Amino acid sequence: MIAVYLVLLIPLAGMAVLGLAADTRHAGRINVRCNALALAASIWLAADVLVHGPRLSSGQLLYIDSFNVYLIVLTAFVGLTTSIFSGPYMAHEQETGRVNAGRLRLYHSMYQGFMLAMYLVLTTNNMGVLWVAMEGATLATVLLVSLYRTPESVEAAWKYFILCGVGIALALFGTVLLYFAAEQKLGIGGNALLWTVLHENAGLLEPSIMKLAFVFLLVGYGTKIGLVPLHNWLPDAHSEGPTPMSAILSGLLLNDTLYAVVRCKMLVDGSLGTPIAGYLMMGFGLLSFLVAALFLHRQTDIKRLFSYSSIEHMGLMTFAFGIGSPWATFAALFHMTTHSLTKSAIFVTVGHAAQLAGTQRMDKIRGLILTQPEIGWGLLIGTVAIAGFPPFGVFASEFLVLIATMRDYPWLTPLLLIGIGVAFAGLFRHLHPMVYGDIPEGQNAIPANLLPVMIHLALVLWLGLSIPGFLGNWFSQATQLISGASPL
């Protein structure tokens, strides 16, 4: 259990050092090192859980099982690769004068703060602390969205702050109701918000109150997942903030919020014994998936384009978790992994592409593959992967979602297929002219670090060709926890 404390302490120390002491010239490197250490600690933790099974810390404050430990490793990994990209990227932003030293310090410190909040969301056993950490993540990122201080970025940050703040307040109301339901059966005391205790006694909790609580929890956390119609903040925040922020918002924050919803769903299912929570998630998920797929066609800003793609994929995952069968849960967990890896890789490439062209407008980004082949190819392969082409992992996971839907709700499969087709068309009609086409005047190659992109895309390719045995086991263990049975 030392590993879990390390996972939390490293980013805390990193936040303090980067915020107070560090010279901005070394800040990027310190950031990378903190994330590397956290990744090492998280792998240690994962090995520990794999050997010894679920672990509960003394005082029952932290709880690690195979569901959250894999997300911790994923979070640490994406956090590390994005920080490798963010060092030179932010240095370039400083050279071009978009940020000054003070804001760069804020950026690095809040990067670690955000990572801390994410680890806390994943490791905590207390539903209230989970809420606090989630709000903490909003607070850590909200100043980063307005980092450039343009009118657009201030507006995006304000919208993000207000919408997510109010949304998540509803989740707190849901948490209060949850506590209220638990306290009636378990007695007054600090234990009634502990997830392990709640899960053990889920059958005792009052169904009508739990149903009400889940509606608030889903709408509240759903705002943060970016479920339609609560998604408004997401494309704005992604498009106006610094690009590394978009990568970790899409790759990590959305996943970890969905994790919170799934935890709540497990409790509500245990209490109600009916699939009503699942139906709510399926409805919201499918709506988000279809609406976002359509909106892909109307975008003019490259980062908005891919943030809509994130909404689409989060919708698909929410839908799959809503179905709740072992197959669907397995598919959703797998899709979380592949989407997170692919999407963060895409945002890294998009960041470089936007720096190369000096704009985020897609009609101004042209001829990437001729100017700087690695960026062009990176964007092309990344988009091919996210659109769900074989042999990439996203194809495999979307295919699994389709199979799971076909088994339980066959009449919904056509909707999913249409959505995938529409999204695919939306991505490629914008991608093609950006990657090919002539080079505009005065466009020169820029220093770019595409190592993270290559690692991510190689992993996604590997996952598409074969799921390694230990990962398959891991997913099926997590599936067993969530849906009570394993597909393998």
Next chain:
Amino acid sequence: MAFSGLSLYSQAVLLLAGLIALTSFLMLGQSRLVRLVLVFALQGILLAATTAMVAGALDFPHLYVSAGLSFLLKGILIPVMLHRLIHRLGLHRELDTIRHPARVMMGGAFLMVFSYYVSLPVVAHSPLVTLNAIAVSLAVVLLGMLLMITRRQAVAHVVGFMSIENGLFFAAVVSTYGMPMVVELGVAADVLVAAVVFGVFFFQIRESIDSLDVDRLSKLSETDRT
């Protein structure tokens, strides 16, 4: 159940619930920012008083800490901060006109009834006090949202946001006798940080649009913005 049949404690909670709901309505109709913040401070103090009373009447000593925190944060610190910001930004004379005051009030009344309707499932499993507490707190949350929707000034949005948190705390205190200490402290810390971040934002917004009228933050749209 007849009101006189309730214990003194329950009567007091019901009275405070009513007063808190009243402050929410007062905020909804208040067009001067300075007074809006004053009413907000009053709501914070009422919340702290409720917490202290629950702590005393039912003997939950840890609630005294939470009452103290509420009083310091929501009754004094945040209102004072907002007040000073209003003066520094020169907004104390400005009127934040509400376009359709009557409709807003009707909407508020509707939300109040709606909250009682939503809380109906709770009735079967709890005493009258809890039902009222949950319904009133939900109403305070929704009225806070309505306040944010109908106003254009960023300061009013912040007051709405914070009053939503007040509503949540009221639910937590009266229906469940407070959340576990670690959660309360965490939420209080979040509120404090949020207040500071809001303060920073006022200046950023003013720098970018030269006023605090957030209706003018409308550059970002769904499609083209040329």
